[in-house]
Amino acid sequence: MILRNAYTGDITPEMAGKEVTLAGWVHETRDLGGIFFLVLRDRKGFAQVTLFRKTTDPVLLNTVKAVSRESVVQVKGLVKTEAKAPGGYEIVPIDVKVLAPAEVPLPMDPTGKVDCELDTRLDVRYIDIRRPCALAVFEIESAVLQSLRDHFYKNGLTETFTPKIVAAATEGGTDLFPISYFEREAFLNQSPQLYKQMLMAAGMDRVFEIGPIFRAEEHDTRRHLNEAISVDVEVSFADENDVMSLLEWAVAGAYSYVKENCSKQLKAIGLDLQVPKTPFRRVTYTEALELASGAGRKSMNWGDDLDTETERFLGEKIGEHYFLTEWPSSIKPYYTLPYSDHPEVCRGFDLMHPRMELASGAQRVHDYNLLVERIKSKGLQPAGFEFYLKAFRYGMPSHAGWGLGLSRLVMTMLNLDNIRDAVLFPRDRRRLVP
Ligand code: ATP
Ligand code: MG
Numbered sequence: 001m002i003l004r005n006a007y008t009g010d011i012t013p014e015m016a017g018k019e020v021t022l023a024g025w026v027h028e029t030r031d032l033g034g035i036f037f038l039v040l041r042d043r044k045g046f047a048q049v050t051l052f053r054k055t056t057d058p059v060l061l062n063t064v065k066a067v068s069r070e071s072v073v074q075v076k077g078l079v080k081t082e083a084k085a086p087g088g089y090e091i092v093p094i095d096v097k098v099l100a101p102a103e104v105p106l107p108m109d110p111t112g113k114v115d116c117e118l119d120t121r122l123d124v125r126y127i128d129i130r131r132p133c134a135l136a137v138f139e140i141e142s143a144v145l146q147s148l149r150d151h152f153y154k155n156g157l158t159e160t161f162t163p164k165i166v167a168a169a170t171e172g173g174t175d176l177f178p179i180s181y182f183e184r185e186a187f188l189n190q191s192p193q194l195y196k197q198m199l200m201a202a203g204m205d206r207v208f209e210i211g212p213i214f215r216a217e218e219h220d221t222r223r224h225l226n227e228a229i230s231v232d233v234e235v236s237f238a239d240e241n242d243v244m245s246l247l248e249w250a251v252a253g254a255y256s257y258v259k260e261n262c263s264k265q266l267k268a269i270g271l272d273l274q275v276p277k278t279p280f281r282r283v284t285y286t287e288a289l290e291l292a293s294g295a296g297r298k299s300m301n302w303g304d305d306l307d308t309e310t311e312r313f314l315g316e317k318i319g320e321h322y323f324l325t326e327w328p329s330s331i332k333p334y335y336t337l338p339y340s341d342h343p344e345v346c347r348g349f350d351l352m353h354p355r356m357e358l359a360s361g362a363q364r365v366h367d368y369n370l371l372v373e374r375i376k377s378k379g380l381q382p383a384g385f386e387f388y389l390k391a392f393r394y395g396m397p398s399h400a401g402w403g404l405g406l407s408r409l410v411m412t413m414l415n416l417d418n419i420r421d422a423v424l425f426p427r428d429r430r431r432l433v434p
Helices: 058-066 118-123 132-154 193-201 240-261 263-269 285-294 308-318 368-377 382-392 406-413
Strands: 019-031 035-042 045-052 072-081 089-100 177-181 184-188 206-214 227-236 281-284 322-325 348-353 356-363 399-405
Touching: 019 045, 019 058, 019 089, 035 058, 035 072, 045 058, 045 072, 058 089, 132 206, 132 240, 132 263, 132 406, 193 206, 193 227, 193 382, 193 399, 227 240, 227 406, 240 263, 240 322, 240 348, 240 356, 240 399, 240 406, 281 285, 281 308, 285 308, 285 322, 308 348, 308 356, 348 399, 356 406, 368 382, 399 406
Parallel strands: 045 089, 281 322
Antiparallel strands: 019 035, 019 072, 035 045, 072 089, 177 184, 206 227, 227 399, 322 348, 348 356, 356 399
């Protein structure tokens, strides 16, 4: 049996006289002598429960007075119009049950009145998320996912799952977590790249996957975690421009969807969300270098990867989402397709928010011999990729795709300072619990 028949946020003053049963947490209590208030909180808001010393049953009054903050309670009572209370109503209780008392003192203050360090909040994330502004982030993330999935389904993509326990690195790098897999060594997958490409050989044509990626990167930044959720897309018979337009519509569409459907959550965060204009500006790698060096910054050589400082400079200069295109083939992974007439440049791209990279994508190499050559040119052994390479020998269509960091999208959308605020239980070098 469900222990409530209404959420606080669903009750209106027009329901005056109706009996309702609410369930939630004791946000605060106030004793004004003749009147005693209990503010009940659930995920949709607050309700003021009002008890009068003269008229309320003394047993009930004593139960409520004894309850500690953040205890879980069930309140049955009558709705009464009260302009000064949250939502314009109060509840005159008939019965209050303490379902689960909370210990005193609390490890953090969930009312937000006392500032709290990120680390302390993450240690007791289940209390931290009781704060409406923290909860709002994850309700918005869910809306973003709904919007992305809608966009993908409308564009004819099939949702897929690929393995997270794998035998080889996507890019042959060292950023892998080894695990013991019976009598062999295996790894946690750093990206679904190789598998989504194999699905192109399978004729699945247009796929997406939303799932975890694992990176054993040691750096401690505000935008990297060791476990992240990646939104991956791969489309056959398409080039990089086709999938860039799919990506910019996905991102701008998520902003519009959140603006339209999450006004309460945006208010809790205190954000007036601006939907980015599409199409996003395209800036080639070479233009980016010119922009950066023209501003008197230390000049970089063509072929150098853009460092964080340059990215930040470009972001400030451009001031909106943009694509970085036409990268040197030498800095993009082996599966990125070089232009056939000037192979030093490739069809890779990054989607940038002024603060950071959001996604990377490309038209891929689909010719077997070229792929073998590209793998070798990166100093890798084709033999290690046999399971993947084989899929290119029996009819592989041209294809393109991208991977987008979900938490980075949410973090930049909501102007959060640290990616850890956009992840329920973040995993970094120091944090493995909760
Ligand atoms: P960066 O250069 O910012 O470290 P990357 O180029 O290594 O990112 P990709 O391999 O291109 O990352 O992964 C695609 C997307 O996945 C990135 O654009 C980013 O949004 C997200 N992503 C990658 N690594 C992480 C991470 N460690 N934590 C959170 N998100 C990540
Ligand atoms: Mg990248």
